[in-house]
Amino acid sequence: MGRKDDKDKKIDKIGASDATKRVKSTEAVSDVEKVKGASAVSRVAGVSGVGGTQALGKISLEQREKLMGIVTEEAAKLAAQGVIPNSQREIVEQAVKMVIDATLIESSEEKKR
Amino acid sequence: MGKPASDGKHLSEEEANNLVVEHHGWTESIARAVARAWNLDWRLDGLDGAAMEALIFCSRRFDPSRGIPFKGYSRRRIHEASTEAARKSKGWSRSMSNKSAAENKARELSAELYGVFPDLRDGRLPVSESSGSDDSDARSAIRELLIGASLVATKQAVANGPLPDELMDYKRMVGVMACLEPVHQLLLYKVYWDGISLRNVATEWDTDGLNVMREHKVLIAYLQKSLAQGKPAALPKVRPGLKPLVTKLKSSGNKGPFTDVLVSTA
Numbered sequence: 001m002g003r004k005d006d007k008d009k010k011i012d013k014i015g016a017s018d019a020t021k022r023v024k025s026t027e028a029v030s031d032v033e034k035v036k037g038a039s040a041v042s043r044v045a046g047v048s049g050v051g052g053t054q055a056l057g058k059i060s061l062e063q064r065e066k067l068m069g070i071v072t073e074e075a076a077k078l079a080a081q082g083v084i085p086n087s088q089r090e091i092v093e094q095a096v097k098m099v100i101d102a103t104l105i106e107s108s109e110e111k112k113r
Numbered sequence: 114m115g116k117p118a119s120d121g122k123h124l125s126e127e128e129a130n131n132l133v134v135e136h137h138g139w140t141e142s143i144a145r146a147v148a149r150a151w152n153l154d155w156r157l158d159g160l161d162g163a164a165m166e167a168l169i170f171c172s173r174r175f176d177p178s179r180g181i182p183f184k185g186y187s188r189r190r191i192h193e194a195s196t197e198a199a200r201k202s203k204g205w206s207r208s209m210s211n212k213s214a215a216e217n218k219a220r221e222l223s224a225e226l227y228g229v230f231p232d233l234r235d236g237r238l239p240v241s242e243s244s245g246s247d248d249s250d251a252r253s254a255i256r257e258l259l260i261g262a263s264l265v266a267t268k269q270a271v272a273n274g275p276l277p278d279e280l281m282d283y284k285r286m287v288g289v290m291a292c293l294e295p296v297h298q299l300l301l302y303k304v305y306w307d308g309i310s311l312r313n314v315a316t317e318w319d320t321d322g323l324n325v326m327r328e329h330k331v332l333i334a335y336l337q338k339s340l341a342q343g344k345p346a347a348l349p350k351v352r353p354g355l356k357p358l359v360t361k362l363k364s365s366g367n368k369g370p371f372t373d374v375l376v377s378t379a
Contacts, residue, residue, distance in 0.1 A: 057232065061146075085286075088267075103192070
């Protein structure tokens with residue numbers, strides 16, 4: 001059985017290889033264009049309105065009492081937790097109230113043109 | 114209608130004068146707010162003049178082609194001029210001598226806080242991202258201000274020689290900060306010890322402002338947790354935007370300014 005197989009696999013003859021075709025010459029590279037300068041950006045428009053991030057954290061005089069109340073509450077909490085040392089509590093609370101108060105103006109003044 | 118803009122960028126003199134007239138009342142309200150907070154007289158102590166000068170200066174420099182509204186452009190300068198005038202005024206030194214030592218310290222501390230949180234000068238609490246609730250944003254910003262004020266007070270006390278009963282409190286705070294990564298220590302040091310605003314730190318580190326603001330928020334939360342539980346909390350990871358700086362600090366052998374303070378006082 002094995003022999004028959006070997007017989008079957010006998011090489012008949014080696015065929016002639018195809019003739020090598022001519023290598024085509026490369027085409028001429030056309031001129032590389034110069035890199036053009038980017039056209040100038042005419043102008044970036046300003047952010048419109050006061051909505052969104054522009055109003056983030058905005059405070060006004062009308063909120064004064066509420067804000068001062070929050071400062072008192074949060075200072076008490078932080079002091080009770082030991083985050084603010086007791087020796088500092090009064091000064092720190094007062095300083096934060098001052099710094100907020102000094103930024104508060106009437107919202108009507110803000111809206112006026 | 115005023116004359117057309119003189120150079121296409123800045124306003125003509127007439128247009129600039131119109132801005133001054135339009136914003137006169139608003140400017141006065143900024144000066145009044147500063148005087149109210151520090152218990153000064155906005156006219157006698159010269160806050161009105163300083164604010165008006167700043168308004169006129171801004172009207173001459175204002176460039177409408179940038180698309181920023183005039184109030185947004187000038188508010189910080191006007192506020193800054195008012196607070197500077199307040200600190201130089203007779204009322205400031207007079208009330209400094211009359212008031213209690215605690216109130217004097219509070220005023221000095223509040224004036225320093227503007228360097229750390231310059232957004233306050235624009236009439237805004239330091240809120241970098243909205244949580245969707247104005248109330249909780251305000252609370253969180255106020256907590257940040259209180260802890261920030263406590264850090265500045267610590268720096269001032271350390272510089273002036275703390276009282277013996279305060280010494281343990283300050284050592285505890287510095288100890289908690291010394292556990293942080295050198296880059297985090299450096300951020301806190303630059304902001305609270307050197308008085309550089311978060312935005313300026315971002316510029317100095319050549320990174321986005323939000324990177325530094327978010328990292329600062331995380332550090333404040335770490336301090337709050339650590340000081341509340343009496344031992345250092347889990348250390349915050351350094352966000353990718355600040356990694357190049359970590360490499361730089363490591364290669365220079367920088368262990369962080371608060372670690373250095375602890376080592377030198379050990």
